[in-house]
Amino acid sequence: MIEFVFLFMIVAAGTGGELCVSRAMKVVGEVHDFRPAALIRFVFRAMRVGWMWIGIAMMTLAFFSLLAMLSIENVSFVVPVTALSYAGGAFGAVLFLHERISAQRWLGVFIVCVGVTLVWLSRR
Amino acid sequence: MKDSPGLHLKTYISILFIVLFAPLGNVLLSRGMKDVGSARNWAPGDILRIFSSIISSGYIWLGIACLLAFFVAYMLVLTWADYSYVQPASSFSYAVVALLGYFLLGETVPPLRWIGIFVICVGVFIVGHTHPRTTEKVPT
Numbered sequence: 001m002i003e004f005v006f007l008f009m010i011v012a013a014g015t016g017g018e019l020c021v022s023r024a025m026k027v028v029g030e031v032h033d034f035r036p037a038a039l040i041r042f043v044f045r046a047m048r049v050g051w052m053w054i055g056i057a058m059m060t061l062a063f064f065s066l067l068a069m070l071s072i073e074n075v076s077f078v079v080p081v082t083a084l085s086y087a088g089g090a091f092g093a094v095l096f097l098h099e100r101i102s103a104q105r106w107l108g109v110f111i112v113c114v115g116v117t118l119v120w121l122s123r124r
Numbered sequence: 125m126k127d128s129p130g131l132h133l134k135t136y137i138s139i140l141f142i143v144l145f146a147p148l149g150n151v152l153l154s155r156g157m158k159d160v161g162s163a164r165n166w167a168p169g170d171i172l173r174i175f176s177s178i179i180s181s182g183y184i185w186l187g188i189a190c191l192l193a194f195f196v197a198y199m200l201v202l203t204w205a206d207y208s209y210v211q212p213a214s215s216f217s218y219a220v221v222a223l224l225g226y227f228l229l230g231e232t233v234p235p236l237r238w239i240g241i242f243v244i245c246v247g248v249f250i251v252g253h254t255h256p257r258t259t260e261k262v263p264t
Contacts, residue, residue, distance in 0.1 A: 002166070025202040039196075046199065067153060067178065071162040075154035076225035076233050079147070080218045080241055099206050105251050112215060112247030118240030 006069040007081060014062035015085040019092045020055030026097070027051070073123075080119040086112045131204065138201035142214045145194035147221035151228055152187030158229075159183065215248045 028046050031039075046052050069078045090109045093099040160177040163170045178184050201210050219241050225231040 021199065022202050025199055028203060030204040031200050034200075039200075042200075043196075066150075067157055067184075068163070070150075070154045070157040071160060071174075074225060074231045075150055075229065076222040076231050076237065078154075079150050079221040080237070080244065083215055083218060083244060086215070086247075093206065097206075105209070108247045108249075108251030110247070111250060112244050115240045115243030115245075115247060118243055119237050120240075122234045122237035122240060 003069065003072060006065045006072075007084070009065035010062050010069065010082050011085045011088060013058045013065065014082065015088040015092060017055045017058030017062060018085075018089065019096050020051045020058065022055075022093075023097060024049040024052040024055060077119065077123060081116055083112055083116045083119075086116075135201060135205050138197050139210070139214055139216075141197035142194055142201070142210075143216045143220060145190045145197065146214070146217045147224050149187045149190030149194060150221050151224040152183050152190060154225070155229060156181040156183030156187060209251065215244055218244050 024046055027049050028042065031042055066078070066082070086109050090101055090106065094101055156178070160174055160181060163174055198210070198214070222233055222237065222241050226233050
């Protein structure tokens, strides 16, 4: 039962966190200069966006849930089942980031979810 | 919609970094957590003991370093590519993590799990043939 709680927190907090970080990155803008000094300035610019901090908080929660799950199950099981976040991520991208998702991308996400189900069924 | 020069190339290079560093980080975390062990009753004292073991584990810190490298690559790629493209494309890491779990940690990976991971990669392949950007850039 505790595994389900951790999995839920990994998926919900992880996906929510990534959506917030993605939103922050869209505010910061596209990176054209990859020199170290420019990358450091980019990180500081990103840290001034509120969505970034909300995203980091949610991803921290997901991280500790992942550690707890890894103490119970094998990594070759834990990491693939966290791909459940694909469905949530796609819906979140449409609702929260206003991205347009083509039918082909939806099909890909659906197939990924079928794969996750098979991985779950492989659990001993 | 006009692409910046080398949009696809820099997207693929960033995703390669993501696909390498994320699984390696997770495998190192798994190795560390196997040493730390699971909580017995999830009482506050038990959780505190585990937290103390976590922050003194070298494997955990190495794993965190790899995941930070992954995170930087992930942040960079999200500045020009859609989240709904990057997230599925980076799921090749699921295959890599199973391979590393098998070869480095000696985990037993049942055939059904390999099939599931293969199906995930098929989904990734389909997603990878869509355009990285479907939205206009945010005006700066």
